[in-house]
Every structure is written in structure tokens, then in C-alpha cells.
Amino acid sequence: MTALTAKLAAFGLHGHQSISAEPLPDEAWERLLIDVRRERIEGLLAAAVHDRALAVTPAQQDAIRKESRSRAGVDLFLERELLGVGDHFTSEGVAFRVLKGLAWSHTTYPDPSWRGTGDVDLLVATKDWYRAVRLLEDLGMRRATPELRPGFDVRFGKDATLDTHTGWEVDLHRVLVLGPYGLWVDEPSLMAGIAVLRVGGLDLPSLDPPRSFIHACYNAVLADDPPRLIALRDVAQMAVGQVDPVAVRSLARRWRSERVVAVAIRRSEAVLGISLSSTPIGTEFGAVRFRVRDRALLACYRGPERGFTSQAAGVIAVPGLRARAAYLAALGRPDNAYLRSRGWRSSSPLRQGLSRAWHRRRGTDRTSRPERART
Amino acid sequence: MDGAERWQRRETALWRIVLDDVVVLAEGERDVFALAGGAELWRRLERPRTLQELQAPPELMESLALRGAVEPVP
Numbered sequence: 001m002t003a004l005t006a007k008l009a010a011f012g013l014h015g016h017q018s019i020s021a022e023p024l025p026d027e028a029w030e031r032l033l034i035d036v037r038r039e040r041i042e043g044l045l046a047a048a049v050h051d052r053a054l055a056v057t058p059a060q061q062d063a064i065r066k067e068s069r070s071r072a073g074v075d076l077f078l079e080r081e082l083l084g085v086g087d088h089f090t091s092e093g094v095a096f097r098v099l100k101g102l103a104w105s106h107t108t109y110p111d112p113s114w115r116g117t118g119d120v121d122l123l124v125a126t127k128d129w130y131r132a133v134r135l136l137e138d139l140g141m142r143r144a145t146p147e148l149r150p151g152f153d154v155r156f157g158k159d160a161t162l163d164t165h166t167g168w169e170v171d172l173h174r175v176l177v178l179g180p181y182g183l184w185v186d187e188p189s190l191m192a193g194i195a196v197l198r199v200g201g202l203d204l205p206s207l208d209p210p211r212s213f214i215h216a217c218y219n220a221v222l223a224d225d226p227p228r229l230i231a232l233r234d235v236a237q238m239a240v241g242q243v244d245p246v247a248v249r250s251l252a253r254r255w256r257s258e259r260v261v262a263v264a265i266r267r268s269e270a271v272l273g274i275s276l277s278s279t280p281i282g283t284e285f286g287a288v289r290f291r292v293r294d295r296a297l298l299a300c301y302r303g304p305e306r307g308f309t310s311q312a313a314g315v316i317a318v319p320g321l322r323a324r325a326a327y328l329a330a331l332g333r334p335d336n337a338y339l340r341s342r343g344w345r346s347s348s349p350l351r352q353g354l355s356r357a358w359h360r361r362r363g364t365d366r367t368s369r370p371e372r373a374r375t
Numbered sequence: 376m377d378g379a380e381r382w383q384r385r386e387t388a389l390w391r392i393v394l395d396d397v398v399v400l401a402e403g404e405r406d407v408f409a410l411a412g413g414a415e416l417w418r419r420l421e422r423p424r425t426l427q428e429l430q431a432p433p434e435l436m437e438s439l440a441l442r443g444a445v446e447p448v449p
Binding site (some may be wrong): 068 | 389390391392393394395398399409412418448
């Protein structure tokens with residue numbers, strides 16, 4: 001990623017700012033386009049060009065037009081999937097919340113075209129979990145991987161990905177993130193704050209601004225490593241908006257995620273080259289102190305094995321010895337159907353994952369199979 | 376009014392404005408199309424929801440010099 005890409009990711013946060021007064025040479029332009037796709041900021045590129053913050057040649061303008069039309073097309077197909085699922089859930093009485101890109105593009109950004117997305121993310125309550133999965137299957141979707149073990153989803157699980165027959169993905173969430181930070185969020189307080197999202201002329205339920213902001217922070221700190229620029233932009237976009245810092249602080253304290261929020265703000269500032277310290281939210285979280293335990297927990301969410309290490313660390317958030325034993329047993333000995341779906345042998349994926357993480361840190365890794373954490 | 380009725384009343388296309396185009400995924404259509412010319416033109420056409428609506432009446436299309444301005448989005 002170049003400094004130019006970072007400036008593009010920060011476009012529009014602090015009024016009009018020039019990114020480049022001269023069109024880029026071909027090589028730099030091609031590199032920028034690759035970065036823009038990877039960081040999912042095609043919409044910001046189009047907006048910057050439209051606002052004349054980035055000068056382009058006629059050929060570059062055509063390339064952006066093609067790119068941004070494609071991006072918009074994907075987002076619209078995902079919105080259509082969202083409307084179909086929302087219709088089905090509503091008529092069957094399943095309460096849900098729209099999460100992440102599809103929600104934030106409409107509720108947080110000046111224009112929905114600024115924020116692309118890759119799938120449909122929905123949250124449902126634990127009591128509705130299996131019913132929601134069945135309703136999605138009624139619509140012709142198929143679960144990408146089976147449950148880790150019978151009952152795991154509703155006790156400890158984070159989400160399930162379902163593939164649609166049209167080639168898109170619906171990510172059904174029970175909690176917001178893998179590992180301890182996901183399990184520390186109590187469901188009643190998560191579902192309590194509702195905001196309304198308007199898509200295709202209809203109102204859909206989403207998380208309210210404080211919950212959305214903390215979710216954006218989880219997405220920027222506890223998901224991809226390194227995070228996509230659009231994830232850091234989400235944090236910055238909400239921080240300069242109308243989010244109530246006192247409400248965020250109160251929820252973050254309850255969910256034990258004050259340090260995650262503080263890290264998200266600092267990382268957004270550092271990578272995007274902006275200052276959020278004068279915003280109410282930046283001021284509120286500017287003096288958060290870090291303990292050794294926080295640093296250790298956050299480290300579990302970094303590196304290629306973070307999918308395993310963060311889940312293993314989740315045991316500290318499981319209440320009760322019996323439940324902890326059940327959690328570790330499930331991670332250590334998943335069902336064969338689950339193992340087969342992931343292409344693994346019938347030995348403990350937890351042990352394999354931790355072993356790979358250990359060898360990687362010691363520089364003695366032999367397998368080198370990256371695992372992408374999903375949130 | 377129950378949930379199903381509320382949803383059945385939906386009568387709108389999904390759309391984005393990008394640069395000076397309107398990109399539309401219309402109800403009942405399998406493909407996305409882009410209307411070169413932008414938001415203002417689209418509003419004057421009363422937000423067409425399908426390609427058929429957009430392409431008729433021909434007099435309107437002609438008067439707005441829209442022929443050839445509807446493009447599929449790959």
C-alpha cells in the first residue's frame with residue numbers, strides 16, 4: 001500500500017483535500033488500481049475523481065468508470081439478497097440486524113457508493129439461530145461448513161456462512177467477533193440498540209451508532225491482519241460523525257473492549273494520516289491505558305494463525321469450568337463432517353493451529369498454510 | 376399490516392450514483408444497467424425501474440438524447 005492509497009482512503013473526512021493535482025504515470029496508476037480493489041475503496045476513488053481531488057487522464061477516467069460501475073453492481077446484487085432475506089425473516093417473525101458494509105454504507109457515509117461490501121452480514125439472537133439457518137436454506141442457500149459440533153453454534157459460535165445459488169454469501173452472526181471479545185458481549189445489550197436503515201425504499205433494522213462504532217473497531221483490530229483500509233475508514237467515518245462518546249464508553253466497558261476501541265482509533269489515525277484526537281470519541285478514548293493482559297489478548301488476533309489463537313483464547317471468556325471444558329473439547333475434537341468440509345485430517349485442528357502458530361513465531365514453520373480470520 | 380404485506384409493497388429499484396452515471400438493478404431484471412447522464416436525468420425520467428420503462432416512450436428517449444446511453448454493467 002502506498003501513501004497515495006492511504007490518502008485516498010481518507011478522502012472527504014476533513015473537507016476537500018487535494019490528493020494529486022497531476023495524473024499519475026501509468027505504472028503508479030496500475031498499482032493504485034490494484035490497491036484500491038484489495039482495500040475495497042473503489043467508491044472513494046470515484047468520489048475523489050468526481051470531486052477533482054485526484055486528477056486523471058481520459059483513459060484513467062474510463063477505467064474508474066468501469067471499476068465503480070462494477071463495484072456498484074456487486075453492492076446492488078448484495079442489497080437484493082438482503083431484501084429477500086429480510087422479507088423472509090420478517091414474515092417468519094425472526095428479529096435481525098443488518099451489520100457491516102451494507103448497513104454502514106447507508107447510515108454512516110455521505111453516499112452509499114463510497115462504501116463497498118463483499119457479503120450480506122446479519123445478526124440474529126441465539127434463540128432464533130437454528131430457525132434462521134433453516135429459513136436461509138429455504139431460500140436455496142447452503143451452509144459452507146457444518147457446525148463444529150452439535151450445539152456449538154448456540155453455546156459458543158460466532159457465525160455461519162451460507163452460499164446463495166446466485167454465488168453470493170450471507171454471513172449469519174450470533175456474535176460480532178471470534179474469541180473472547182465476541183463472547184464478552186452480552187446478547188441483550190447487543191440487540192437493545194436499534195437504528196433504521198433504508199434500502200430500496202424500505203426500512204430495515206441495524207445496530208445503533210454506539211454499537212456500530214464498536215463493531216467497526218472490532219472489524220479494524222480483530223479481523224484481517226493487516227486490516228483493509230476500508231475497515232479503518234469505517235472507524236474514522238463514525239468517529240467524525242455523531243456517535244455519542246459516553247454511550248460508546250459505557251458499552252465498551254461492559255463488553256471489556258475499551259482497549260480495542262482505543263487501538264482502532266489510533267491505528268486509523270496512523271494509517272490514514274489523520275487526527276481524531278479533537279473529536280469527542282477521540283478525546284474519550286485518548287487516555288485509555290493498556291495492561292500486559294490486554295496486549296496478550298490483542299496479540300491472539302494477529303498473525304496468520306489468528307483464527308485458531310483467538311478462538312483458543314476465547315476460553316477465558318467462557319463462564320464455568322464445565323463449559324470451558326466443553327469449549328476446548330469442541331475445538332480439539334470437531335465432528336468429522338466439519339473436518340472433511342475444511343479438508344482436514346481427523347486430528348485436532350486446535351492442536352495443529354497452535355502448533356503452526358508456535359513454529360511460525362520461532363521461525364520453524366514447515367506447513368505455511370495461512371488461515372484467514374473472519375469476523 | 377403484517378411483515379409480508381409491508382414487504383410486498385416494495386416498488387423501487389436499487390441504485391447507486393457513481394461519477395455521472397446511475398447504476399440500477401431493477402426489479403425483475405437479472406442484469407445491472409448503467410444510465411449515463413446521471414441523477415438529474417434519471418429523476419426527470421421518474422426513476423425508471425426496468426429497462427422497459429426506461430426505453431419507452433421513444434419520444435421521451437429521443438428528446439432526452441438517451442439513445443445508446445443505457446449500458447449493461449458486466
